[in-house]
Amino acid sequence: MALTRSMMRRAAVAWQKGAGNRIPTTRVVNTAMNDNCPILISPSLVSLDLPEIWPTNSTTHDFPLTCKCSDEQTAAIIDGKSIADEIMLRISCEVRRMKESIGKVPGLAVILVGQRRDSQTYVRNKIKACEEAGIKSLITELPDNCEDDEVLNALSRFNKEPSVHGILVQLPLPQHLNVGKILDLLSLEKDVDGFHPLNMGNLAMRGREPLFIPCTPKGCIELLIRSGLEIMGKKAVVIGRSNIVGLPTSLLLQRHHATVSIVHAFTRNPEQITCEADIVVAAAGVPNLVRGNWLKPGAVVIDVGTNPIEDPGCEHGYRLTGDVCYEEAVRVASAITPVPGGVGPMTIAMLLSNTLDSAKRAYDFP
Ligand SMILES: NC(=O)C1=CN([C@@H]2O[C@H](COP(=O)(O)OP(=O)(O)OC[C@H]3O[C@@H](n4cnc5c(N)ncnc54)[C@H](OP(=O)(O)O)[C@@H]3O)[C@@H](O)[C@H]2O)C=CC1
Ligand SMILES: Nc1nc(=O)c2c([nH]1)NC[C@@H]1CN(c3ccc(C(=O)N[C@@H](CCC(=O)O)C(=O)O)cc3)C=[N+]21
Numbered sequence: 350m351a352l353t354r355s356m357m358r359r360a361a362v363a364w365q366k367g368a369g370n371r372i373p374t375t376r377v378v379n380t381a382m383n384d385n386c387p388i389l390i391s392p393s394l395v396s397l398d399l400p401e402i403w404p405t406n407s408t409t410h411d412f413p414l415t416c417k418c419s420d421e422q423t424a425a426i427i428d429g430k431s432i433a434d435e436i437m438l439r440i441s442c443e444v445r446r447m448k449e450s451i452g453k454v455p456g457l458a459v460i461l462v463g464q465r466r467d468s469q470t471y472v473r474n475k476i477k478a479c480e481e482a483g484i485k486s487l488i489t490e491l492p493d494n495c496e497d498d499e500v501l502n503a504l505s506r507f508n509k510e511p512s513v514h515g516i517l518v519q520l521p522l523p524q525h526l527n528v529g530k531i532l533d534l535l536s537l538e539k540d541v542d543g544f545h546p547l548n549m550g551n552l553a554m555r556g557r558e559p560l561f562i563p564c565t566p567k568g569c570i571e572l573l574i575r576s577g578l579e580i581m582g583k584k585a586v587v588i589g590r591s592n593i594v595g596l597p598t599s600l601l602l603q604r605h606h607a608t609v610s611i612v613h614a615f616t617r618n619p620e621q622i623t624c625e626a627d628i629v630v631a632a633a634g635v636p637n638l639v640r641g642n643w644l645k646p647g648a649v650v651i652d653v654g655t656n657p658i659e660d661p662g663c664e665h666g667y668r669l670t671g672d673v674c675y676e677e678a679v680r681v682a683s684a685i686t687p688v689p690g691g692v693g694p695m696t697i698a699m700l701l702s703n704t705l706d707s708a709k710r711a712y713d714f715p
Contacts, residue, residue: 424650424682427576429568433694436571437482440701444483447705447714455708456485457515457541457700458507460500462526463493467657468519475517478697484704487513497527501534508536514711515541515704520593538710541703543567544592552600560710561703566598568695569630569651570605572686578628578649581606586623588612588639588672589632594653598630619643631672641677650678650685653692 448454457479461472472488479486489503500518507516516539522528532544540548543563551559573580585607589595599609607628612619614633620643623629631639632653644650654672671688678685686692708714 424679425576425684426679427572427651427684427686427691429572429686429691430689430694432572432575433568433698436695436698436702437478440484440698440705441482443705447708447712448483451712451714453512453708453712453714454483454485455515455704456487456510456513457517457704458487458489458510458513460489460491460503460507460516460518462491462495462500462519463523465521468521472519475697475700478701479704482701484701485512493523495526497530500526500531504531504534508534508539511711513539514707515539515700517542517700539707541700541707542593543597543703549592549597549600552597552604561707562601562699563593563597564699564703565594565632565653565692565696566601567699567703568692569598569653570601571699572651572692572695573628573649576684578684580628583607583627584625585609585628585630586612586626587630587632588619588623589634589653591632594632595630598632598653602628602630629673633672635672636670637672637674639673639678641674641681644678644681646681647683648681650682651692652686652688655688655693 444454457475459472459475461468476486476488487507489507491499491503500522504516504518507513516535518531518535520528522531533546535545537545537547537560541561541564543549543552543559543561548559548561549563551557552562570580580602585599585602587595587599587602587609590599590611590613595611595613599611602609610622610626612622616622620640623639623643624645626645626648628649628651629639629644630651630653634654634656636654636656636658638654639650639652650673652671652673652675654670656670656672657667658670659666660668669689671686671691673685673688675685675687
């Protein structure tokens, strides 16, 4: 039976009541593993389902705005990996349905310039995820010292290729390249990253709808919604204002009717501003920037930061750490995303979701 949004919300409330008023212990907000948890299994992807068309009498999980802070207190852990796995499963089913009905599959093209190890890893992960979902992937690799024209040529080939529905230019590009010029050329209909200025402008303007919502911000919102956490009317602070994360996240939170403040490198007393927030999204790229005392007790913390820290004890000689001091935050927040295993896997799931949406649009496939 398909579950309606109101049924999902009732389930979310039931889940909240089940937790009772006791001091929360570590809960894993998990989707794929638990068949009895319909809130997390049933909602459709946010996609273009933006708040204008949402019911206003929402009864989603209203996280505690004040709660006792004690040594034992541990926030619920928002398990991005499980939530992303659940979404990936649904994408695979949709890809199969498309293939069986019209004999077509979605296609994603990636342009990777240079030898950055982190970029190579991210691109490899994206290609692997495509394979798992049955999405066709193509990759063009260019050397560090290539010219704008070589990137632009690769881009126009992919723009014209009908079997490619999504194009991703892996960022950052080497300094000498003109990112603006390159992103401007990317076909709006294939801009699955949502970085084209028209997509970003449409995201910012009321009454307009972007063709694609940037993947990481969309992943953050999905995590909140699928965990039954209310956004509407909440105070949100986004730390960071980059084009790929901070800015679109703040725009998207506004679309979901949060009151949003933005903290950046020039903000004075960032901890005072952050301390007032019900929802904190950290995307500064500074390890452990957000300390426990930056948070209001009961706040929800979404840690986007993915910072490599040298650690000879780890497999690749480094480990990933977030922008939030996890050990401190987990004692103050009501819910938190881990790094790794939080926002990162959602970014990839949203990329594939956008690529699927794009292919459906191109083939007029319902
Ligand atoms: N998990 C995922 O899927 C993804 C993770 N990331 C990670 O997110 C982090 C941010 O990435 P990205 O947005 O690309 O980074 P950028 O370097 O492009 O932007 C960083 C932003 O943070 C702000 N900032 C820097 N230092 C501080 C500080 N001390 N206090 C407050 N604000 C600060 C900067 O402010 P100003 O504008 O004033 O310079 C800037 O707006 C990185 O760790 C990155 O690896 C990124 C993309 C996806
Ligand atoms: N055009 C473009 N689009 C992007 O979306 C884009 C980009 N450029 N440049 C770099 C950032 C970074 N980014 C991540 C994606 C996945 C993980 C991810 O899967 N992280 C895993 C860990 C991965 C690992 O172990 O290395 C996790 O957090 O669990 C992280 C970061 C996308 N970005």
